[in-house]
Amino acid sequence: MVQDERRGEGGRRAFRLDAAAQRGKAAAKAAWWTAAGGLAKFMTRPAEGKAAPRLTSESPPLSRARLRRAYFAAFEKDAADVAAGLYPPMEDAPADPAGSILKAWDFLADAREVDQRRRRGDGVEVRDDPKSQGYPAYYRQNFHYQSGGWFTAESARRYDAQVEALFSGAAGAMRRRALSLLARQWRGRDQRALSAVDVACGSGAFLRDLAQAFPRAALAGVDLSPAYLSEARTRSGRGMVQANAEHLPFADRSLDAVTCVYLFHELPPRVRPIVAAEIARVLKPGGVLAFADSVQPSDEPQLARMLEVFPAYFHEPFYGSYAQEDLEALFGAAGLRVIGRDKAFLTKALLLEK
Numbered sequence: 382m383v384q385d386e387r388r389g390e391g392g393r394r395a396f397r398l399d400a401a402a403q404r405g406k407a408a409a410k411a412a413w414w415t416a417a418g419g420l421a422k423f424m425t426r427p428a429e430g431k432a433a434p435r436l437t438s439e440s441p442p443l444s445r446a447r448l449r450r451a452y453f454a455a456f457e458k459d460a461a462d463v464a465a466g467l468y469p470p471m472e473d474a475p476a477d478p479a480g481s482i483l484k485a486w487d488f489l490a491d492a493r494e495v496d497q498r499r500r501r502g503d504g505v506e507v508r509d510d511p512k513s514q515g516y517p518a519y520y521r522q523n524f525h526y527q528s529g530g531w532f533t534a535e536s537a538r539r540y541d542a543q544v545e546a547l548f549s550g551a552a553g554a555m556r557r558r559a560l561s562l563l564a565r566q567w568r569g570r571d572q573r574a575l576s577a578v579d580v581a582c583g584s585g586a587f588l589r590d591l592a593q594a595f596p597r598a599a600l601a602g603v604d605l606s607p608a609y610l611s612e613a614r615t616r617s618g619r620g621m622v623q624a625n626a627e628h629l630p631f632a633d634r635s636l637d638a639v640t641c642v643y644l645f646h647e648l649p650p651r652v653r654p655i656v657a658a659e660i661a662r663v664l665k666p667g668g669v670l671a672f673a674d675s676v677q678p679s680d681e682p683q684l685a686r687m688l689e690v691f692p693a694y695f696h697e698p699f700y701g702s703y704a705q706e707d708l709e710a711l712f713g714a715a716g717l718r719v720i721g722r723d724k725a726f727l728t729k730a731l732l733l734e735k
């Protein structure tokens with residue numbers, strides 16, 4: 382790893398300074414996106430009126446103390462990994478003020494449309510868009526009730542702001558639990574000989590982090606959405622391949638790692654084993670999958686009630702079945718064995734070896 386080049390007392394001091402920088406940037410980002418998300422909620426009041434879903438639950442009441450602790454711990458874990466030299470400090474602050482204001486403004490301007498879709502319960506509006514023809518039915522949806530689904534450039538540009546506002550600026554820190562597991566696994570290896578593909582790379586936030594952590598490794602992104610791939614190419618500077626994760630266009634046993642973040646909760650139950658088997662097929666023996674997705678209720682019983690409400694507010698048609706999925710068994714059936722685990726706020730990460 383490039384980080385190893387700075388080892389020794391001087392290097393450790395540099396990592397500590399890096400970690401302090403990461404904490405500062407994370408605090409600014411958290412404040413920014415908490416404010417933007419709060420404003421969007423204030424404008425749309427999704428928890429009030431006829432549109433608010435009425436749910437009954439047998440789970441214990443939500444523990445706000447646990448939620449707060451888990452939220453702050455996510456940033457702490459991220460900074461600790463920077464301090465350990467596992468990866469460099471990442472983007473994360475609203476570094477370009479004008480760009481950040483425009484992004485937040487665009488997100489807020491769109492929030493009303495998203496809310497109207499939520500109130501209509503219309504999660505498949507994109508099926509009227511000719512651009513969505515030819516894609517699998519499960520994919521032709523307005524996940525999160527987002528405008529344009531996965532099919533427009535505007536949606537691809539806006540996606541990161543939506544995710545950051547939803548998680549109060551913690552999305553990067555949560556995704557990086559998968560990076561942390563991979564960086565530990567690859568520590569000390571010559572990254573020029575390593576290859577990884579980020580499956581369902583979306584608009585490229587995680588791929589950009591991968592590229593910063595492993596600048597000399599061969600990295601690429603795969604996604605079904607041309608609009609998101611175009612955004613990801615700009616952000617990460619890496620090559621992109623448009624493909625369905627059910628049929629990855631890579632040879633058997635050709636990759637050292639696959640990363641996959643926030644895909645599996647958006648796949649129908651019958652498709653998850655197909656994608657798991659495809660990932661296993663393209664990995665070399667000894668290769669790893671660094672996986673991250675939503676925590677499941679069994680991981681966080683004190684947050685289970687909130688996880689139950691989530692799919693109703695955010696049009697996540699397959700989330701309920703994902704919440705119950707035995708991931709270890711799912712990947713085990715594909716020939717992948719869990720060798721590492723981590724968790725941050727509302728995301729769990731697994732490292733699985735072929």
Ligand SMILES: C[S@@+](CC[C@H](N)C(=O)[O-])C[C@H]1O[C@@H](n2cnc3c(N)ncnc32)[C@H](O)[C@@H]1O
Nearest residue numbers: 531581582583604605606609624625626642643
């Ligand atoms: C929730 S987003 C996650 C994006 C990104 N990994 C992140 O961390 O933000 C889900 C992504 O999965 C992609 N996707 C969904 N189903 C897919 C499939 N069958 N094959 C490839 N990509 C798919 C979507 O286009 C979208 O970009």
